[in-house]
Amino acid sequence: MSLSTTDPDAGRTHGPLGRLGVFVTEHRRLVALLWVAVVVALGVFAPQVEKNLSGAGWQADGSESVAARELAREHFDGNTSSAIQVVVHSVAAPLTSGDGPRVLADVKALLEDESRISTVIDPVPGATLSQDGHTAVLIAGAGVDTNEMVRVATDVKEELADLGTASVSVNPTGASLLWSDFNDANLSAMLKSEMMSWPITLGILVLAFGALVAAGLPLILTIAGLVASAGSLVLLNEIVPISIWAMNFAMMFALALGIDYALFMVMRYRAARWGAGHSKQQSVAEMMDTAGKAVLLSGVTVLVSLSAVMLVPSPSFRSMAGGIMIAVVFILVATLTLLPLVVFGLDHRINKVALPWSRPGAVESPRFRAWGEHLWRRPVVWGLGALVLLLVLAAPVLGLKTAMPSIKVLPEDASARIGYDIVKEQFGDGAPGTLLVVADATDADATAAGLTADPGVLAAMPAMPAADGSDVVLIQAVPTVDPSDPALSATVDRLRADLPGSALVGGAAVENLDLKTQLDDSTPLVIAVVLVLGFVLLLVALQAPLISLLGTLASLLSTAAAFGVAKLVFQDGHLAGFFGFESQGFLDAWAPVFFFAMIFAIAMDYTVFLLASAKEHYERTGDPQQAMVGALASSGRVIFAAGAVMVAVFFTFAISGPIPPKEMGIVLGVAVLLDAFLVRLVLLPVALRLTGRAAWWTPAWLTRILPAITFSH
Missing domain, CATH: 1.20.1640.10 (Multidrug efflux transporter AcrB transmembrane domain)
Structure with a gap:
């Protein structure tokens, strides 16, 4: 028994996608209601996307540095790579005079009032208090995971900066602040780019379609796909952290593919409708059987290409690829269901506000x-x-x-960068990339000796016992070079080879490596x-x-x-x-x-x-x-x-x-x-x-x- 659907208007048998197109035209109200329901249901969550998605996840799952970070967070009051470092700096006088004592007290009080910060570590002379007394670094321990610590940084950085005075500056820094500041700068860039690109995009589309109404069709796919994918990412973020970059890339791909697919489909519909003189339904079926098939294969190819990124064991990469794939799926489904409905409903109105040289029925x-x-x-x-x-x-x-x-x-005016530069100037080139080494207590002396003897280590702090009484210690070591210097990689490799087997070398710079x-x-x-x-x-x-x-x-x-x-x-x-x-x-x-x-x-x-x-x-x-x-x-x-x-x-x-x-x-x-x-x-x-x-x-x-x-x- 044949499952083919024959269009009586043309006397032709359609393929699977052609039959889908005919189904859409015959059940327009049902398809429209389904799309409205999807967009509304997911659109409720879409406005939360910038706030809810995570800002971290740039790590190699299963790596030694991630293991060291988790041990430090668990046993040392969150004194780890995701801790917030608040740099308090006075140019004129030591922090023991003038506004210094009050600013330090206000910073500590603000940090202690934040429930997601586990503990606040005061400046330590020789380690986080400069020799001249002009610079102090307070450590706000990570009481939550890396993604949430980025949100903490976002929530407190402006309040911390406002505590500064004319003579004393307050600049939070560290990995969590870096990602917070970067995400803010990135979001601003994305919005600026979108504002610049939309007029250019619309102009090119009008020239390509030859009519203003037709040029607006890709926007229907893009908006529907973006709203649905944004809401989906917010819901998915409740299960597994999704990088904010997933939405940024999804926006670009939704726009790009929405335009590509709409161009290919609408031009094929116009050729069938006004070039070949077919009926509306037959034109939709032909559009789906030809251009629709190419769009489906293209979409599957895009999804397969992006799925390969899932082979990288890093949360940020997997969530970015996943976010784009979700957007592609919605754009693809919209192209094969919503677009046929719209072109069938608009029909000749697609060519409204046409350019003088427009030839809507041109096949070639x-x-x-x-x-x-x-x-x-x-x-x-x-x-x-x-x-x-x-x-x-x-x-x-x-x-x-x-x-x-x-x-x-x-x-250059980002808080994380200002604080970074001050730490580097006051405590040495390698201070912003301090190494965090977690080892068994029995290996504490050997680990400290190994760190001190390494030519790539400027100084090592005394071993810190675990806050919860566990049989592990934390040793912080300052490298001799800047965190972005290639020589740091050689230092880390030597330490991992020479230190006792229980020693795990981590820190924000090492996580990057x-x-x-x-x-x-x-x-x-x-x-x-x-x-x-x-x-x-x-x-x-x-x-x-x-x-x-x-x-x-x-x-x-x-x-x-x-x-x-x-x-x-x-x-x-x-x-x-x-x-x-x-x-x-x-x-x-x-x-x-x-x-x-x-x-x-x-x-x-x-x-x-x-x-x-x-x-x-x-x-x-x-x-x-x-x-x-x-x-x-x-x-x-x-x-x-x-x-x-x-x-x-x-x-x-x-x-x-x-x-x-x-x-x-x-x-x-x-x-x-x-x-x-x-x-x-x-x-x-x-x-x-x-x-x-x-x-x-x-x-x-x-x-x-x-x-x-x-x-x-």
Whole structure:
């Protein structure tokens, strides 16, 4: 018994997605009510997203430094890496005179009134009280986990700063403050970038769609997807901590994919409705069977690419990938259910407020057809030129260095950075990166001796017994170098090799080092998994091994070129003044693994659109030239417009906020620029031209294994 649904208006049998489209048109009220219910139910929680999501999680689960931190929090009143360090500094006189005693007392009282702080440790001469008496550091012990301590820092930092006077300053610092200040600066940058990008995005969409109403359709998907995903993240945060960055990235992907998918779908609907003259329902069905199938495959590819990031055992990375995946799922579902409902309801009104040259029923772009024919005639010149340019841009990546973010990611007026600089000036270069070593009490003397003897340690404090009477001790040691100095890694490696077996070396700087090591170890695996899964999905979708392989490998070129540019900008400092940042001398260590997955996901999005269109033309004609030229004619405008929107959105991040958003903006912006305009509109069509029929050849044994998927209807 056949499950096919036949549209009486056209006398055609639809595929599964076409039947879904018909179902949506026949049950519009039900689908609309379901979407309203979802958006309202999750939208209730959405406004809490910035407040509820966590600000920490940048750690390597299972590492020695995390184990040391948890032991210190449990047995030493929270005197650990997430403790808040309040720097009280007087320029004119020692803190024992003038406003000093009152400010110190007020700071201590405020900290003691905060229930999430376990204890307040007074300044200790020679350790947290400077020799001249002008600087004192009070330690607010972590009574809660790292994520909650970031919230504590956010809640108390302004009150603490207000306790300062004209002669005495109060600047809280430490890892929790760093993430609090960074999250604030990052949120401000995100909001600024969004305000800048929306007018540009809308302008490009109006040009791409040729009508104001049609240009607004992606906003429906974006808003619905964002509200639903934001509410979902708030609820999920009750089960497992979700990084605030998950929402930031989800916002970008929701906008980018919402635009991509709406462009592809609406243009196909208009072509079927006004180009081919089909009925509304038949046009929706054809849109779903062709463009909808490509969108579904694209969405699955994006999800698979991002899922590989889950292989990195770090809460922040897993929650960021998860947040984006949730947004992608909602955007995908909205595209395949809400968008058909909207275009069916609007129909001819989609073309309202149209530009004079708008051709809503156009199936193909004459300009991109002409471009395709030109590429067909001169493939070697254009293909070789694009390849050489990409390789030249990629060459600097061979000298790329990575490290965890330094204090330079914060604005110079951020409390954490001011306090950091004061501690460094008063107590030594390594003081902001104090090591926390937890060891068995029986190994206390040997651990202290090992720390004192190491050339990378400036000074070690006396062993501190556990506050709860446990048989462990805590020894704090000041390194000789700044926390971002590569020499610190060598010191930590020596200590871990030479200290007694019970000694666990930790501290905020060491947690960064352990996370970088984990990222370096995970990156090759993530890249390999992404490439293999991407190839498999393309193979299933296209049923053609050669072009699936070429489409997958082509993504590496734009990715490598983007990181080559990033090396020149962020590591070497070229254009640092233009973009308004101070070079750290390296690229942040989380960029390669996370940005690779994001770039590959976006690149495969374009790849699916182009090659699905090429496969559709090849299925209809059996002609490689028609496949290549027809694919550019029908999908080139979508890829060009979507790429232009993404580049505009990403580059707005490059000119606002701290370094990490700038890295994101430049790396992703350059990657999309190169991938959309060089790889997908030049290199991949040239590959189709040069491989000819071989591009679509499939061995018989593989045909029997793969599911039957076609794009022509």
